[in-house]
Amino acid sequence: MNELVSVVVPVYKVEPYLERCIRSIIGQTYENLEIILVDDGSPDQCGAICDRFAQEDSRVKVYHKTNGGTSDARNYGVKHSHGMYITFVDADDYIAPEYTAYLLKLLTKYKADISCCCLEKTTSNTMSYEINAAIPKELLLTGKESCQKLFGDLYDVLVTVWGKLFRSEIVKQYPFPVGRRYEDEAIVGKYYYAASRVVVGGRCLYAYYQNTNSFMHNQPTTISEDAIWAFAHRAKFFEEHNERRLAEMAWNFLLNYLIRDSLANQGRCDSYINSFDNGKSLDFKTRVAVKLYNVSPYIYKMCLKVYCGLYNTITGLKNGRQ
Known part of the structure; x- marks a missing residue:
């Protein structure tokens, strides 16, 4: 396969981690990428870092916009994407060199609409990218079966929009809810429901960095x-x-x-x-x-x-x- 893959990265106040994230995307073994960096009005040097990478690599496209939140930034990136497939990466995380190639291989092998790899939580700048012992072999599911698994033993794997490769028409059918947190919980079930086939691979190729400054690590003390x-x-x-x-x-x-x-x-x-x-x-x-x-x-x-x-x-x- 040599189809264009759009990588959408919302960027906001992640200056210490952003270069690591972008370099992990630029360094993918699968090279036919459209790397969309959406500077969501970040007040630090994130915008300048994005612009520098755009000068270094023609695949990098940078969009600067006023702050609207993660959902708004993702929607903006999706709107400006041209790939047959879309994947999301958060700017404080990073991915293995074969992340895109692996997800594409799964899609092709199983003629699926969505492919998923596993994540690994980390506080390090490097990972060994092991196999998830709970998923020793590839799982092929229907869209409805994936929705059921979302409430069961595959919750941690399926609940996020990152760590996945989607057919672009599925993502464009369901925009993220602007102004809301927990946007993944609200939207990803719709993606699975729209899919005919979903394949889950056991390789941990997405590094979920434990950023103590992120929203998920600073939960509100009031009702969410x-x-x-x-x-x-x-x-x-x-x-x-x-x-x-x-x-x-x-x-x-x-x-x-x-x-x-x-x-x-x-x-x-x-x-x-x-x-x-x-x-x-x-x-x-x-x-x-x-x-x-x-x-x-x-x-x-x-x-x-x-x-x-x-x-x-x-x-x-x-x-x-x-």
């Missing part, structure tokens, strides 16, 4: 309205498409998030839990969890502790017999 909005937005999307099972899984995810948050933060989400429309489709376990929590958070925690203990015991016995 954006998280609640994103989880509800995802559930409503599946409802609108008459996907009852997927909607149920999405509403379950939201309710369990609210309960965990309230348990950890002195009941700050109790009003959301109490006002939740019980007409929504929920599975039996979540309905029981909500009822127990409403009776007493203490009783809920004790029952959860017993449940987890029994689950671990049964799982250990099963593994012992294998």
Whole structure:
């Protein structure tokens, strides 16, 4: 394959990490790239760094705009992209030299619309790029199966928009929600739903740098309205498409998030839990969890502790017999 791949990088206040990120993209073994750097009104030297790389490499395209947030910057980059495929990289992260080639190979091999690699959290400037032991072989899923896995054992792999290669028409169909955090949670399920085939590879080729200054490492001390909005937005999307099972899984995810948050933060989400429309489709376990929590958070925690203990015991016995 020699199709053009657009790499979209939103840039804002990441001066210490930006050069590392850009060099990892320029150094890809697959060279037919359009590298789109969107300077989202960064007040530091990020804009100048982007411009310098544009002078060094003709594949680098730089756009300077007023600050609008990560979603707005990504939308801007997608709008100005020309590739058959699009991948997203955050400017404080970096990727392995074979990242693009690997994802393209997966797409071609399985005739898929989306390919995914695994991530590895790091605080280092270099990585060994190991295999994810939980995914010893490549997984081929339908779009709906990917949506189901988004609420299960592949959540960490599937939930982000980075670490993926998408057919551009899928990305352009669903813009990111401007002005919202947790935009990946709100949007990525739509991408999978629009795909016929999704392939997941076990190689960890995306370095998720643990930047202590990033939003994800500086969570607000108040209720995260954006998280609640994103989880509800995802559930409503599946409802609108008459996907009852997927909607149920999405509403379950939201309710369990609210309960965990309230348990950890002195009941700050109790009003959301109490006002939740019980007409929504929920599975039996979540309905029981909500009822127990409403009776007493203490009783809920004790029952959860017993449940987890029994689950671990049964799982250990099963593994012992294998």
